[in-house]
Amino acid sequence: MTIDPQSPDLALGVIGTGTMGRGIAQIAAAGGVSVRLYDTRDGAAEEASAFVARMLRRAAEKGGMTEGAAESAIARLDIVDGLDAMAGAGVVVEAIVEELEAKKRLFAELETIVSDDCILASNTSSLSVTAIAADCERPERVAGWHFFNPVPLLKVVEVVDGLLTEPWVGDVLDAVARRCGHRPVRAKDSPGFLVNHAGRGLNTEGLRIVQEGIAQPRDVDDILREGGTRFRMGPFELMDTTGLDVSGVVMESIYRQFYEEPRFRPVPIARQRMAAGLYGRKTGRGFYAYEDGGKAAAPAPAIPEAAPAPVWVSPADPDGQAAVMSAIADAAEIESGASPDPGTLCIVTPTGSDATTAALDQGLPPERTVAVDTAFGLDGRRTVMTTPVTEPRWRDLAHALLAADGTPVTVIGDSPGFVAQRVVATIVNIGCDIAQQGIATPGDIDAAVELGLAYPRGPIAWGDYLGPSRVLAILEALHGFYRDPRYRPSPWLIRRAKIGVPLATVAR
Numbered sequence: 095m096t097i098d099p100q101s102p103d104l105a106l107g108v109i110g111t112g113t114m115g116r117g118i119a120q121i122a123a124a125g126g127v128s129v130r131l132y133d134t135r136d137g138a139a140e141e142a143s144a145f146v147a148r149m150l151r152r153a154a155e156k157g158g159m160t161e162g163a164a165e166s167a168i169a170r171l172d173i174v175d176g177l178d179a180m181a182g183a184g185v186v187v188e189a190i191v192e193e194l195e196a197k198k199r200l201f202a203e204l205e206t207i208v209s210d211d212c213i214l215a216s217n218t219s220s221l222s223v224t225a226i227a228a229d230c231e232r233p234e235r236v237a238g239w240h241f242f243n244p245v246p247l248l249k250v251v252e253v254v255d256g257l258l259t260e261p262w263v264g265d266v267l268d269a270v271a272r273r274c275g276h277r278p279v280r281a282k283d284s285p286g287f288l289v290n291h292a293g294r295g296l297n298t299e300g301l302r303i304v305q306e307g308i309a310q311p312r313d314v315d316d317i318l319r320e321g322g323t324r325f326r327m328g329p330f331e332l333m334d335t336t337g338l339d340v341s342g343v344v345m346e347s348i349y350r351q352f353y354e355e356p357r358f359r360p361v362p363i364a365r366q367r368m369a370a371g372l373y374g375r376k377t378g379r380g381f382y383a384y385e386d387g388g389k390a391a392a393p394a395p396a397i398p399e400a401a402p403a404p405v406w407v408s409p410a411d412p413d414g415q416a417a418v419m420s421a422i423a424d425a426a427e428i429e430s431g432a433s434p435d436p437g438t439l440c441i442v443t444p445t446g447s448d449a450t451t452a453a454l455d456q457g458l459p460p461e462r463t464v465a466v467d468t469a470f471g472l473d474g475r476r477t478v479m480t481t482p483v484t485e486p487r488w489r490d491l492a493h494a495l496l497a498a499d500g501t502p503v504t505v506i507g508d509s510p511g512f513v514a515q516r517v518v519a520t521i522v523n524i525g526c527d528i529a530q531q532g533i534a535t536p537g538d539i540d541a542a543v544e545l546g547l548a549y550p551r552g553p554i555a556w557g558d559y560l561g562p563s564r565v566l567a568i569l570e571a572l573h574g575f576y577r578d579p580r581y582r583p584s585p586w587l588i589r590r591a592k593i594g595v596p597l598a599t600v601a602r
C-alpha cells in the first residue's frame with residue numbers, strides 16, 4: 095500500500111456530484127480530506143459544492159462541529175472541470191448513473207490519468223464490482239465503496255472486494271471511511287452486497303405471510319414494530335416509504351441474480367401492486383393510504399366482549415406457559431391440571447408450529463384452542479393465532495384476557511411460526527448463509543444491518559438472542575410444513591445449533 099489514508103495531503107476525487115456524490119464529499123471534507131468535485135452537467139459541481147457548504151455551516155450552527163472546522167472543510171472542496179484534475183488523487187470515487195457501460199468507460203479513462211496506485215472506487219448499489227473492473231488495466235485497484243442515502247446520517251459504508259481486488263485497496267477505503275466518521279463493513283462482491291442481501295428476509299417473508307392470507311399488512315407491521323421484536327418499521331411501511339417501484343425491482347433482481355434462490359422469491363401480490371402503480375407514499379397509495387403526507391389513520395379494533403370461562407395453558411413449553419399465565423393472571427381464572435376440562439379455553443405457545451399442529455400434537459380440541467407467541471416476550475403487542483375451527487367465543491376470550499392489562503393484541507390466522515418467529519428466523523437464516531458463503535464476517539453482517547437498515551439487532555445477534563437451536567426448530571417446522579426449500583436452514587446455522595455454540599462462532 096502506498097497511499098497513506100491518514101495523510102493530511104490525501105485527495106479524494108468525486109465524479110458525479112448528485113445525491114450521493116455530494117454526501118460523500120461532505121463527510122470527506124469534514125474528515126480532513128481534500129475533495130475534487132467533477133460532474134459532466136454544467137453547473138452541477140458548483141451546486142453540489144454550495145450544497146455541501148450549506149450543510150457544513152448548518153452542522154456548525156447546530157453544534158455538530160465548530161465554525162472553524164466547517165470553514166476548513168469548505169475550503170477543502172475544489173470544483174474541477176475535467177477528469178485530468180484527478181491526477182494526484184489517492185482515491186477517486188464515482189457516483190454517476192447506475193449503468194455498467196458508463197462506469198466502465200469512466201474507469202478506463204481515469205486509468206490514463208491517475209497514478210498506478212490510485213484507488214478507483216464505485217458507489218454502485220446494484221452492479222457487480224468485478225464487472226465494472228473487468229476492462230481496467232489494473233482491476234486489482236478497483237473496489238466498491240457503497241454509501242447509503244443520506245450519506246452524512248447513515249454512517250455505514252460497504253467496502254466491496256471485486257474478484258481481483260487486492261486486499262490493500264479495501265484496507266485503504268476502510269481507513270478513509272473511518273477517518274470520515276463512517277463504519278466500514280467488508281464484503282465480497284455478490285448480488286446486493288451485504289445490506290441489500292441481508293435485508294431480503296423482512297420484506298419477502300412479510301409479503302409471503304400476507305399472500306397466504308394469514309394477516310393483513312397493517313397487522314404484520316404492528317406485530318413487528320410493537321411486539322417484542324421492536325423493528326423501527328414493518329416491511330409494508332418500509333416498502334411504502336422506499337416505493338415499490340424501487341424495492342419491487344430490487345426484490346426481483348436479487349432473486350434472479352441468485353439464480354432463483356427460493357429464499358428470495360417474491361410473491362405475486364407485489365408485482366400486481368407495481369402494475370397498478372400503488373408504489374406507496376409517493377403515489378398516495380401503497381399498502382396504506384396516505385393523506386396530507388402521512389399515513390391515513392385506522393381505528394384500532396375494539397377489544398371484544400367475551401363470556402368468562404376458565405383458561406388452561408399448556409405446560410408443553412414451560413417458559414411460554416409461565417409467560418402467558420403471568421400476563422393474564424389478574425383477568426383470568428386459570429385452571430391447573432395436566433389436561434384441560436371441557437368448557438375451558440386452551441392456550442398453547444408453540445415454537446415454529448401452527449396452532450392446528452400444536453393442538454393436535456397435544457391432543458387438544460382445535461375448536462377451543464388458540465396459540466400465543468411468547469418467543470419475544472409478552473411486554474409489547476401480543477399475537478393470538480387461531481386454528482381454522484377455533485370458535486369465535488374462545489378467540490374473543492383469549493383476545494380480551496390478553497388485552498385486559500392494556501397491551502394491544504393482534505389476532506392472526508394459522509401460521510407455522512406466527513409472524514415474528516418466521517420473519518426473524520428468515521432474517522437469521524439469510525444472515526447465516528451470508529457468513530457461510532464467506533461474503534462477510536458475522537460482526538460486519540450485524541453492523542451492516544443495524545446501521546444500514548436500523549434493525550434493533552443484526553441477523554447473527556438475533557439468532558444468538560433466540561438461541562441457534564430455537565431458530566433451527568422454527569425453520570425446520572416451516573420447512574416441514576410447507577415443504578418449500580425457501581425455509582431450508584443454512585449449514586452455518588445447522589452446525590452451530592448442533593454443537594451448541596453461538597452463531598457468531600467463526601471456523602478456526
Ligand SMILES: NC(=O)c1ccc[n+]([C@@H]2O[C@H](COP(=O)([O-])OP(=O)(O)OC[C@H]3O[C@@H](n4cnc5c(N)ncnc54)[C@H](O)[C@@H]3O)[C@@H](O)[C@H]2O)c1
Nearest residue numbers: 110111112113114133134135189190191192217218219243
Ligand atoms: N440515491 C441513492 O439512494 C443511492 C444509494 C446508494 C448508491 N447509489 C448509487 O450512486 C450512484 C449515483 O446515484 P445518485 O442517486 O447520486 O444519482 P444522481 O442522479 O443524483 O447523480 C448522478 C450525477 O452524476 C452525473 N453524471 C452522470 N454521468 C456522468 C459521467 N459520466 N461523468 C461525470 N458525471 C456524470 C450526473 O450529471 C449527476 O449529477 C449510482 O450508481 C447509484 O446507484 C445511489
